[in-house]
Amino acid sequence: MTTIKICGITNPKDAFAACDYGAEALGFIFFEPSPRHINPMEAKKIIQRLPRDIAKIGVFVNPEISLIRNIWEHCRLDFIQLSGDETPDFCSQIPAPLLFKAVPPAMGENLSAIDSYKARAFLIDSREQGKFGGTGKLSNWEQAMVIGRKHPVILAGGLNPENVGTAIAAVSPEAVDVSSGVEISPGKKDLQKVQRFIEKVRSMGAKGDNRIFNRDKSLSEAGEKFSERIKDETKSAG
Numbered sequence: 001m002t003t004i005k006i007c008g009i010t011n012p013k014d015a016f017a018a019c020d021y022g023a024e025a026l027g028f029i030f031f032e033p034s035p036r037h038i039n040p041m042e043a044k045k046i047i048q049r050l051p052r053d054i055a056k057i058g059v060f061v062n063p064e065i066s067l068i069r070n071i072w073e074h075c076r077l078d079f080i081q082l083s084g085d086e087t088p089d090f091c092s093q094i095p096a097p098l099l100f101k102a103v104p105p106a107m108g109e110n111l112s113a114i115d116s117y118k119a120r121a122f123l124i125d126s127r128e129q130g131k132f133g134g135t136g137k138l139s140n141w142e143q144a145m146v147i148g149r150k151h152p153v154i155l156a157g158g159l160n161p162e163n164v165g166t167a168i169a170a171v172s173p174e175a176v177d178v179s180s181g182v183e184i185s186p187g188k189k190d191l192q193k194v195q196r197f198i199e200k201v202r203s204m205g206a207k208g209d210n211r212i213f214n215r216d217k218s219l220s221e222a223g224e225k226f227s228e229r230i231k232d233e234t235k236s237a238g
Helices: 012-023 042-049 065-075 111-115 142-149 164-171 191-204 216-237
Strands: 002-006 025-029 055-060 078-084 098-104 121-124 153-155 177-178 181-186
Touching: 002 191, 012 042, 012 098, 012 153, 025 042, 042 065, 042 111, 055 065, 065 164, 065 191, 111 142, 142 153, 142 164, 153 164, 153 181
Parallel strands: 002 025, 002 177, 025 055, 055 078, 078 098, 098 121, 121 153, 153 177
Antiparallel strands: none
């Protein structure tokens, strides 16, 4: 089945409702210019109370690696999503089983460029000047279909309860990612829309990889190694 990520979580009520309705993953945005930005302290308070089987994803845009490491340890994240213009070399500092990489629209369907990234899955999203996702505009579904022939794809960009069924039928992504399409205002979810969105995805019965957000053995091992590396580097710096 196609799995579901609700992104831009800023408060406990929205987080718990999304879990109750059946989302497999929640996204927390650690990019200050975003209207959906959440302070790591507040994110940690929410994450600590979430069910263990819910994937907790930290979303970053062109960050310093030190920021990722600090928030990873502080919030006890499961995955890292990079939604900016991060290079393959930068991304290689994060174990592939932990990483979701957003594909810049300018990269188009250049599979050789995409192949240079090592990631668990690729996020297909839309952009505007100065905005990295959360635009409410549809992403390039053709790009998603081409990339999806070779790599796991998470489809984002302008999805909502009315069009997500069409999107799944066209692209057959492993997962769908929604933020602005289920909001009252930036950072505040419309819980009825969240419920309708999830119900529509479930009604599709679409083929997908329901393991994409699972805490499998490879994820656990990668997470432990990443945390150990952070501790070793912290000791060396001290």
